[in-house]
Amino acid sequence: xxxxxxxxxxxxxxxxxxxxxxxxxxxxxxxxxxLFASPEVGTYTGGARPxxxxxxxxxxxPGRRPGFFVVDLDGAMIGMITLDRRDPERPxxxxxxxxxxxxxxxxxxxxxxxxxxxxxxxxxxxxxxAALPGEPVVLVTRTDNDRAMRLAAKLGFTEADRFEEYGxxxxxxxxxxxxHRT
Numbered sequence: 001x002x003x004x005x006x007x008x009x010x011x012x013x014x015x016x017x018x019x020x021x022x023x024x025x026x027x028x029x030x031x032x033x034x035l036f037a038s039p040e041v042g043t044y045t046g047g048a049r050p051x052x053x054x055x056x057x058x059x060x061x062p063g064r065r066p067g068f069f070v071v072d073l074d075g076a077m078i079g080m081i082t083l084d085r086r087d088p089e090r091p092x093x094x095x096x097x098x099x100x101x102x103x104x105x106x107x108x109x110x111x112x113x114x115x116x117x118x119x120x121x122x123x124x125x126x127x128x129x130a131a132l133p134g135e136p137v138v139l140v141t142r143t144d145n146d147r148a149m150r151l152a153a154k155l156g157f158t159e160a161d162r163f164e165e166y167g168x169x170x171x172x173x174x175x176x177x178x179x180h181r182t
Contacts, residue, residue: 008131009066014123019116021069021081021123024061028070031077031108032062040109044145046166071107071120078116079107081124086138091163092172094136100174101128101137105151112147118154125155125175136174143169 014021024032033054035041042048063070067083081104088098103125105117125137139157141148149171157173164170 011127011131014069014127016119016123018073019120019123020072021120021127022072024063024068024070026061028077029058029060029062032080033058035080035106035108038109041106044142044148045106067101069120069124071105071111071116073111073116077108078111079105079120081105081120083124083128083137086140091165092138092140092161092170094138094160094174101132101135103137103139103155103175117147117151121151121155139173139175140165140170141173142166143171 010023013023033051036054036058037048037051039048063080069081070077071079071081083101083103085099086093086102090098094100103121105121107117111117128135128137138160139152139155141152143149143162152171152173155175157175159171160174161172162169163172
């Protein structure tokens, strides 16, 4: 299985109609603190962390690693998208050895409801399908997260499993590597 190594990462910034997906920069730090300390965001991610703790532990340039995109609107971070390898020890896989790419996203509440997540995730998925043809992508979200469930369907993920994790029912979806437009 191919990883997002130096030959593939970082890509040139990905541009959509309204957004830019790019590597993290030091100027994004305040938005990261807001994201991880937000009670609204924390509702489906295990809870918000205390702002002081997030500020104290946040690196100067957060999220600088392969598979991590900052979602930028008009020069400001509004969210993040990750494409990480799913731990084979966790439930939910589409191949026996696991380690599928798992799509994750988090957006600041003021960006919700405007279609930014769908636009940004579709761009990241298209890039991934071109960079690593044939590699499956999976997505896990709580079944009670209506927004994330709608986004998964819009992006072409289909249900492959449900299981309990982190004290809640999780929906596990898979997406073929075929390019899908929203």
